[in-house]
Amino acid sequence: MFRVTFLGTGGALPTPHRNPSAIMINREGELILFDCGEGAQQQMMRSKTGMKALSSIFITHFHADHMLGIPGLIQTMSFHGRTEPLKIYGPHWIHEFARILSALGYYKLRFDVNPIELKPGDIVKRDEYSIMALRTEHSVPSIGYALIEDPRVGRFDRQKAIELGIPPGPLFAKLHKGESVEVEGKTIHSSDVVGDSRPGRKVVYSGDTRPCRDVLEASVDADLLIHDATLASDQQEWAVESMHTTAKEAADLAAKAKVLKLVLTHISSRYSDDTTTLLKEASEVFNNVVVAEDLMEIDIPFRCSR
Numbered sequence: 001m002f003r004v005t006f007l008g009t010g011g012a013l014p015t016p017h018r019n020p021s022a023i024m025i026n027r028e029g030e031l032i033l034f035d036c037g038e039g040a041q042q043q044m045m046r047s048k049t050g051m052k053a054l055s056s057i058f059i060t061h062f063h064a065d066h067m068l069g070i071p072g073l074i075q076t077m078s079f080h081g082r083t084e085p086l087k088i089y090g091p092h093w094i095h096e097f098a099r100i101l102s103a104l105g106y107y108k109l110r111f112d113v114n115p116i117e118l119k120p121g122d123i124v125k126r127d128e129y130s131i132m133a134l135r136t137e138h139s140v141p142s143i144g145y146a147l148i149e150d151p152r153v154g155r156f157d158r159q160k161a162i163e164l165g166i167p168p169g170p171l172f173a174k175l176h177k178g179e180s181v182e183v184e185g186k187t188i189h190s191s192d193v194v195g196d197s198r199p200g201r202k203v204v205y206s207g208d209t210r211p212c213r214d215v216l217e218a219s220v221d222a223d224l225l226i227h228d229a230t231l232a233s234d235q236q237e238w239a240v241e242s243m244h245t246t247a248k249e250a251a252d253l254a255a256k257a258k259v260l261k262l263v264l265t266h267i268s269s270r271y272s273d274d275t276t277t278l279l280k281e282a283s284e285v286f287n288n289v290v291v292a293e294d295l296m297e298i299d300i301p302f303r304c305s306r
Helices: 040-047 070-079 094-104 158-163 170-176 213-219 233-242 247-257 276-283
Strands: 002-008 022-027 030-036 054-058 086-090 113-117 123-126 129-135 143-149 181-183 186-188 202-205 224-228 262-265 289-291 297-299
Touching (some): 070 094, 129 213, 202 213, 213 247, 233 247, 247 262, 247 276, 276 289
Parallel strands (some): 030 054, 054 086, 224 262
Antiparallel strands (some): 002 297
């Protein structure tokens, strides 16, 4: 499973239908949270994502709408009996933020909260995937993130293996793992029956930013790009001043990067009742685009051509 759940899709101000920023990824049962705006834990309950398997929180920056949900979330997890440490990644000030959480002192946690500061270009290596911190352009120190799965083993050519005299069974598995086998005095190499490695899936989350090079480069051939699209183009000057992105600019970036799908998020409260303008201007530039809605889910399959 690789599922993205949009727990919060609003801009700085929440609305009746949009919570502040929070995006949950369920990758093979592991939960990874990107930003944690106020009310994120209730959205987890509504969407039934769960929180027990949450391994890490990745914060893009320390504006309130991206991190105020953390105190309540960790308290709830403690009440539920969590004992495993929780890692919270973020840009400059992440250690100060963790110290503030500890200093509040109004609750006692049953688990450790481990802050880890990331700089653009840093990579968090996990089992079968990595998360890279991206340089973004916002009004405070900020980073975006790219979750990139490790390359997958190539396709196994069963028919060719049989033609080479290899009996179906354990030898097939050894060859697919990259090992060589010997059959009737003849050595068969993995490369004889296994194709080239195939890339895994890639999801990029920009956080709040102006369009920028790091996000563009990281998004090349991404399966999903989740990008700041706070405003429409008639608010271009305000987008520049507030260091956000318009829907059209996000679509331009997605088109240049040739991503498979674009999701527009961090939607200003001025569009709380109608996002038609945002979708229309983005669709004129990039075809496969949607405006995020709270509790929307997207499954990311492996591409058939891969």
